[in-house]
Amino acid sequence: MKIALGTPLSAVPKPWLYFDVPALIINALEAKRRNPRLALGYEGELWLDSGGFQVLRKGLQLAVEEVAEVYRQVEAQYYLSLDVPPSPTDPPDVAEKKFEKTYRNWVRLSRAVEGVVPVLHVYRDEGLFLKYLRRYLDAPVLAIGGAVPYVLITRGVPRGSREYALRLIKTAREEFKGKLHVLGLGSPSVTPILEALGVDSTDTSTWRVKAAYGKVILPGGGERHVTGRKVNFGPKKALEEELEELRAFLAQTGFPALTPDFSQRLAESFEYRALVNAWVVLHSRTAPRSPAFRKLYAALAAPHSG
Template sequence: MIFLIEIDFNIDYKDKQLFSRRCSLRINNRSIKTPLLWLGHPIGFEPRPWEHFPMDTLMVNAYDILMKPKIYNKVCETGIHKFLNFDGLVMMDSGGFVFQKKEELDVEPSKIIELYEKAGPDIGVVLDHPLSIQKSMSDNRKRWKKTLQNTDFMIKNNGDIALMPVLHGYTLNELKKACKEVRKINDNPKIIGLGSLVPLLFNMKVSKKLKFKNCRNFVIDATRLVREEFPNSLLHTFGVGSTKTMHLMFSLGVDSLDSTGWRLKAAYGNIQLPGVSDRNPTPRNNGRASLSDGEKIILDECECPTCMGKSLEQKIKSLDGPFPPRALHNAYVYNQELENYVKSLEQGKSKEFAEGRLKPGFFSKSFDYLVNIKYI
């Protein structure tokens, strides 16, 4: 098989305290250092954060393009970078998850490959069928079988797109088997994804049929397993790049994450701040806390495009108003948190930093579990 894509992925530095690492990725003529965070952008919607502050990576979804013929034609004509007016790296997700959720139609992998070839994203995700926490083991096994068939088809019919195979498994044995099956199709993938973790990490209602002892510990074990199975590949875990979970996942040795949380939280009226959970800008009766005096001091320092040049009162007013300025603020904080993590990694202090971000809090025990694995 001839691969026309040029991808280089090298590990530059491995953290001694936990599993974090710093790597270099080069795809065609674009170079970048990991860890990476890809903010998810729904095509056709505002705001477009890269038009307001520098961004290196962006994730879009094939679903948004395939469902809108006008956009499809335009993207195919100009290419995705030009269409978005974005110079950084673009990852295109296959839309498998959305198609599955909406039960609209069963998209063919050939359609996705065709779109990738024409749109030219830097990374194209294999059409996968994420597992469901509501379904039985055997239903989920069928989903994985379909994902594996798509992986085989897409890698064999790929032209010059860097394709990311995605692993799924709700037991460690199944995940190990999945790694082996993907390796049979591509023995040394430069990029590998891991999916189906979102509901487990965020404590959603999991069917008893799946027999998880501790969902969040499973996420940690599963990620470690895949990290060890593919030590030299860029590892991307899907959907778990919140301002809190990013520190947990990077500490596990994950190189790359994505999130649409910057928009979702803004849609609920919530803002993000470094090291602080979701907050309402002003008191509201929705079960979420509003800003404390200490958090107002943190907000006062924010220099995002929404907050810049404003007094604290003006900032709060803008963030309490329409969706776009609040989403933009959140996007900026997500990127800032990535930068803060990278800085701590470069200083050899990522363990202390991640601990400070995760403890106390919802992921406190998960962090302890991870530290325990490292020091066994």
């Protein structure tokens, strides 16, 4: 399964200059201002995200015509349609209006630009999800969005939301015959499940975000603080045995920047943490470390993979 790294155009560091990165996903609003391939120094597979989610968070609106204009100017392999994500708390009638708006945006963008990928959102009404899934069955590629609140955050969603969302993704994989991409679930806790379900690709931006907060991502999922910052809540500081486990994983998988002062560089350098995190995200396929995700892996993925 392919994992695309989400990145701003001003990314530091650029992991693809150190090792193979199979795909990048960038914001079209940034691409509007700068040539992304020139800014990134990257010639591989490129996904453009419409930027609609960020615009909605700011209370603004983005027109289909604006997105189409950017997409026509930037050479990429995949262009994600302008979506209107339903909130898990939206009542069904409100959610359906957003599903319909997302569908209509895709129809309009597809007429203007070749290669636009429709986005279908995870939502608590399975019937609504399935209704719109069937509208996209003839598309060559489908992206599943809106899964992050259900799978990785779980605040404000019903109990059992992780399994529910992953079962919807499993259903989409069984019914949709083209390439299936799942947005934002490139965590090592989840990627083994997605891969076993037959998902073709996913993406994540956490490799940089976690590094900026002084954290490293562990093989199999989970994160640990490695700087001298005080930790008041959330993930704990890394134990020596955890750092040794991480070092061993990097050595076994051929990480090209492993050095004798590994622990010190993790503690002192954001760039080094980001490179390590990017490598772990791209290469970790062990069973999930978390008991909750390990249970889901056994329930959902293991039967499929066997």
